[in-house]
Amino acid sequence: xxxxxxRPIVIMGAMYAFLKFVLPNIPGSAEIPASLIILYLLLTLSxxxxxxxxxxxxxxxxxxxxxxxxxxxxxxxxxxxxxxxLVLFPVLVGWQTYNAxxxxxxxxAENRVIHPAPPGEYTGLANPVPKTPENIMQGKGFxxxxxxxxxxxxxxxxxxxxxxxNPPPANFADPTTIAMLQESYLFWRIKKGGVGLPIxxxxxxxxxxxxxxxxxxxxxxxxxxxxYDGAHQTPRTWE
Amino acid sequence: MHGExxxxxxxxxxxxRHGAWLVSLLVATxxxxxxxxxxxxxxxxxxxxxxxDIPYIGSRNLxxxxxxxxxxxxxxxxxVPIFAWLCEIIAWKSGEQRYDKLxxxxxxxxxxxxxxxxxxxxxxxxxLIVFYPKLMNYLTDIFFPSFLLYCLLFLFETATLYxxxxxxxxxxxxxxxxxxxxxxxxxxxxxIFIMIVPNAWATFQSSPxxxxxxxxxxxxxxxxxxxxxxxxxxxxxxxxxxLGGYICGAYAGVRYLxxxxxxxxxxxxxxxxxxxxxxxxxxxxxxxxxxxLMREIYQYNQQMGITLMGGFLSWLFxxxxxxxxxxxxxxxxxxxxxxxxxxxxxxxxxxxxxxxMLISLLLCLAVWMTPHSxxxxxxxxxxxxxxxxxxxGVLGVMSAKMTVSNLMILITFMSFVMYWRAGKQDTAPWxxxxxxxxxxxxxxxxxxxxILGVWGYFVPAIVRINYFSTSQVAxxxxxxxxxxxxxxxLLKSAKTTTEMVWGRMxxxxxxxxxxxxxxxxxxxxxxxxxxxxxxVHWHVYGVMRDTSPYAxxxxxxxxxxxxxxxxxxxxxxxxxIFWVATMGDKAKGAQGAVKRDLPHGIPAMAGxxxxxxxx
Numbered sequence: 055x056x057x058x059x060x061r062p063i064v065i066m067g068a069m070y071a072f073l074k075f076v077l078p079n080i081p082g083s084a085e086i087p088a089s090l091i092i093l094y095l096l097l098t099l100s101x102x103x104x105x106x107x108x109x110x111x112x113x114x115x116x117x118x119x120x121x122x123x124x125x126x127x128x129x130x131x132x133x134x135x136x137x138x139x140l141v142l143f144p145v146l147v148g149w150q151t152y153n154a155x156x157x158x159x160x161x162x163a164e165n166r167v168i169h170p171a172p173p174g175e176y177t178g179l180a181n182p183v184p185k186t187p188e189n190i191m192q193g194k195g196f197x198x199x200x201x202x203x204x205x206x207x208x209x210x211x212x213x214x215x216x217x218x219x220n221p222p223p224a225n226f227a228d229p230t231t232i233a234m235l236q237e238s239y240l241f242w243r244i245k246k247g248g249v250g251l252p253i254x255x256x257x258x259x260x261x262x263x264x265x266x267x268x269x270x271x272x273x274x275x276x277x278x279x280x281x282y283d284g285a286h287q288t289p290r291t292w293e
Numbered sequence: 294m295h296g297e298x299x300x301x302x303x304x305x306x307x308x309x310r311h312g313a314w315l316v317s318l319l320v321a322t323x324x325x326x327x328x329x330x331x332x333x334x335x336x337x338x339x340x341x342x343x344x345x346d347i348p349y350i351g352s353r354n355l356x357x358x359x360x361x362x363x364x365x366x367x368x369x370x371x372x373v374p375i376f377a378w379l380c381e382i383i384a385w386k387s388g389e390q391r392y393d394k395l396x397x398x399x400x401x402x403x404x405x406x407x408x409x410x411x412x413x414x415x416x417x418x419x420x421l422i423v424f425y426p427k428l429m430n431y432l433t434d435i436f437f438p439s440f441l442l443y444c445l446l447f448l449f450e451t452a453t454l455y456x457x458x459x460x461x462x463x464x465x466x467x468x469x470x471x472x473x474x475x476x477x478x479x480x481x482x483x484x485i486f487i488m489i490v491p492n493a494w495a496t497f498q499s500s501p502x503x504x505x506x507x508x509x510x511x512x513x514x515x516x517x518x519x520x521x522x523x524x525x526x527x528x529x530x531x532x533x534x535x536l537g538g539y540i541c542g543a544y545a546g547v548r549y550l551x552x553x554x555x556x557x558x559x560x561x562x563x564x565x566x567x568x569x570x571x572x573x574x575x576x577x578x579x580x581x582x583x584x585x586l587m588r589e590i591y592q593y594n595q596q597m598g599i600t601l602m603g604g605f606l607s608w609l610f611x612x613x614x615x616x617x618x619x620x621x622x623x624x625x626x627x628x629x630x631x632x633x634x635x636x637x638x639x640x641x642x643x644x645x646x647x648x649x650m651l652i653s654l655l656l657c658l659a660v661w662m663t664p665h666s667x668x669x670x671x672x673x674x675x676x677x678x679x680x681x682x683x684x685x686g687v688l689g690v691m692s693a694k695m696t697v698s699n700l701m702i703l704i705t706f707m708s709f710v711m712y713w714r715a716g717k718q719d720t721a722p723w724x725x726x727x728x729x730x731x732x733x734x735x736x737x738x739x740x741x742x743x744i745l746g747v748w749g750y751f752v753p754a755i756v757r758i759n760y761f762s763t764s765q766v767a768x769x770x771x772x773x774x775x776x777x778x779x780x781x782x783l784l785k786s787a788k789t790t791t792e793m794v795w796g797r798m799x800x801x802x803x804x805x806x807x808x809x810x811x812x813x814x815x816x817x818x819x820x821x822x823x824x825x826x827x828x829v830h831w832h833v834y835g836v837m838r839d840t841s842p843y844a845x846x847x848x849x850x851x852x853x854x855x856x857x858x859x860x861x862x863x864x865x866x867x868x869x870i871f872w873v874a875t876m877g878d879k880a881k882g883a884q885g886a887v888k889r890d891l892p893h894g895i896p897a898m899a900g901x902x903x904x905x906x907x908x
Contacts, residue, residue, distance in 0.1 A: 077684070080684065082683055082684060083682075083683060083684040083685075084676055084677045084678065084682060084683050084684070085673060085676040085677065086682065086685065087667050087668065087669035087670070087673040087674075087677070087682075088670075088673070089667065089668040089669065090663065090667055090682075090685070093659075093662060093663075094659055097655050097658060097659055097662070098655070100622065100655075101651055101652070101655045104622065104626050104629075104651060105647075105648060105651055107801060108626075108629055108630065108633055108640070108644070108647065109633045109634075109640045109644075110634075110799065111640075113799075160670060160671065160672070161670070161671050162670075163668050163669055163670045163673075166666065166680060167603075167604055167605050167607070167666075168603070168665075168666045168680060168681075169599055169603035169604060169607075170599070170603075170604050170605065171596045171597070171599040171600040171603075171604040171605075171829075172595070172596055172599065173596075174596055174835065177594060177595040177596045178595065220671075220674070220675060221674065221679045221680060222678055222679050228681070228686070229687075229690075229750045229751065230665060230681070230686060230687060230689065230690045230750075233753075233754060234603070234690065234754060236595055238595070239595070239599070254600075254604055254605040288753035288754075289753075289754075290753075290754040290755065291753070291754070291755050292592050292755060
């Protein structure tokens with residue numbers, strides 16, 4: 055096997071090791087799901103193929119050994135390995151088929167829609183409560199009483215009750231959560247809770263209470279103001 | 294009489310011989326017609342028919358397929374005249390006749406596709422009237438003035454296209470050429486209006502503006518000038534150029550792979566290069582137009598915006614990123630192959646820069662393809678603390694996507710500049726300074742785009758959308774507008790060290806061109822589904838509800854089956870059209886070969902194709 059063939063194998067191995075063992079151990083990181091690892095490995099592989107086939111010489115150096123091996127042209131002692139590969143491919147396909155169809159006790163991977171579209175009556179609603187320091191403070195107070203047990207005193211989704219929920223409560227300090235949404239969206243989610251999620255929000259995995267049963271609308275609007283202020287975020291607006 | 298008897302005999306013989314077949318065919322046809330009963334079954338005695346259906350395939354799927362095919366064909370037919378006309382102007386101004394030949398070849402593909410486009414348009418109209426009479430009544434009531442205008446535009450477009458194509462050879466000299474160029478302008482003028490008038494009907498369904506007072510024209514005008522009309526017009530105009538360029542590139546790629554003579558190889562290699570260049574040229578501007586469109590949708594209706602970008606269609610945009618990524622990679626790969634094969638000896642010089650460009654492109658693509666909410670098993674989700682990865686989750690939002698798409702545009706632009714400069718040596722005394730300036734502009738622009746992208750996480754969304762993202766776009770446009778003329782000036786006085794050799798590209802270059810075309814078709818099919826599905830259960834968003842049994846959005850998995858079918862069928866259709874269009878050339882080529890075989894030759898027929906050079 056030529057160097058041109060060993061190099062891609064090393065690159066693929068190194069990339070896998072990086073994604074599987076290095077990246078998850080960086081402080082603040084976590085294990086990467088298999089779906090994403092496969093995506094990144096496919097990208098790496100396509101990059102290798104593109105680069106190695108840029109010229110006739112590099113293409114021959116890269117593809118030539120594989121072609122010779124597969125066609126059995128002057129491979130000498132590697133002939134048994136070639137037959138081994140011939141057997142291995144159907145075995146791999148069979149194994150993959152078995153894995154895909156065999157009964158398993160683990161639930162399937164899910165693609166939950168975190169932010170389903172709100173019902174029409176909630177779009178475009180403006181917060182009717184004036185943004186005064188008093189109202190924001192009052193909102194933070196309501197937040198501390200009703201929301202912080204799950205969403206955390208620091209608005210980071212790490213309240214004392216958070217460990218009991220899967221999926222965990224939203225982290226408002228993350229700039230990719232409430233900062234991407236308008237206030238009216240939060241109003242809908244707080245008011246209707248997990249049971250008010252639409253069909254596209256299935257499998258409706260949210261333990262968010264339906265706060266409209268306990269809190270008046272004005273309090274909910276104040277809580278929204280308190281959340282944004284406490285998490286140092288601003289709602290999405292068009293002005 | 295004898296002949297008549299013979300005919301009768303043959304008919305009766307044939308009937309006897311094939312009688313069983315004929316009966317079977319009649320029975321089979323009868324069975325196939327049976328479902329038509331279903332068409333009438335939907336109507337009720339209580340009121341006018343609102344919907345009709347067709348069994349098995351379903352009315353919605355049939356409309357979907359025909360509409361998508363019509364749009365793809367229309368995109369090609371409206372995109373090609375733009376660059377065919379530009380090629381003709383280049384030939385006219387520079388005197389390089391190969392551009393004129395290329396423009397003519399593009400137009401030949403156009404004429405044969407035009408009739409098919411109109412045919413599919415007609416089928417679509419009939420199907421819409423049959424299956425959705427209530428909706429069509431409503432739309433006709435609002436838009437009938439523009440329906441009439443559309444008919445007129447179609448007449449003008451057809452007449453102009455026929456004059457443009459059939460007058461090509463007759464209008465080659467002097468003032469006639471100027472007239473021909475003017476016809477090309479008219480062709481594009483009418484083509485643009487043919488595109489934007491129906492765009493108003495389609496965008497009205499997504500973002501309707503309905504007024505009850507005023508004349509018919511005032512109501513039609515108000516409905517036409519709806520919030521997403523111009524964003525769609527611009528987006529489709531650019532997308533049509535991209536589609537046309539890549540399909541012409543694929544056509545050239547296939548002809549290149551099948552070429553038997555060196556002259557054909559040279560010509561189709563060059564045509565493939567031009568097609569890819571046009572595709573890339575449009576592709577550089579397309580993300581900007583797409584971003585503007587999406588911004589307008591979000592601003593028009595939060596619900597529609599979230600359905601697209603954060604709701605059940607959000608995964609569609611990861612697929613879109615993959616397709617655009619392949620398109621960027623394929624286009625750059627073709628440029629890089631061009632450097633190594635068309636400019637002998639340049640491979641060693643450019644291999645390292647190409648490697649860095651490739652790594653940068655892949656990194657950008659990795660960011661673009663990283664979803665915000667990941668597909669994960671329960672165990673994986675628990676380890677991540679939810680569906681968002683604590684570290685990679687930040688790559689899943691618009692600030693990151695916008696940054697990498699801008700960087701990919703910059704890299705692709707530099708790829709082209711590298712190709713442009715390959716095989717040439719600067720002789721201008723200020724060349725060193727110019728290169729330093731260009732390098733500095735590129736480096737500073739890239740850094741600025743990244744800084745704005747990172748900063749975008751820490752400012753309100755509206756600041757990011759209105760100022761940061763637009764600044765990123767402005768920076769990239771500035772780079773393109775400064776480096777292009779500087780490079781052109783440098784190359785004006787440059788010495789050619791290695792001549793470009795056409796016709797030496799490996800077969801994989803032809804396949805790359807075909808791959809690009811397939812990707813752009815798939816992409817258009819995907820975005821057609823996105824635009825339509827964003828209306829959810831409304832025919833006209835918020836105004837006319839879909840009350841048919843199909844008032845639901847198909848899941849991405851089942852929708853992809855229709856998209857793939859549309860792509861496959863469109864490729865077959867285009868292959869057939871191009872095969873028909875080039876059938877005459879092959880016959881003429883064969884005739885030419887016979888003529889050459891004759892020792893004395895025969896007189897050439899008027900209007901015959903020019904002789905092809907031998908290898």
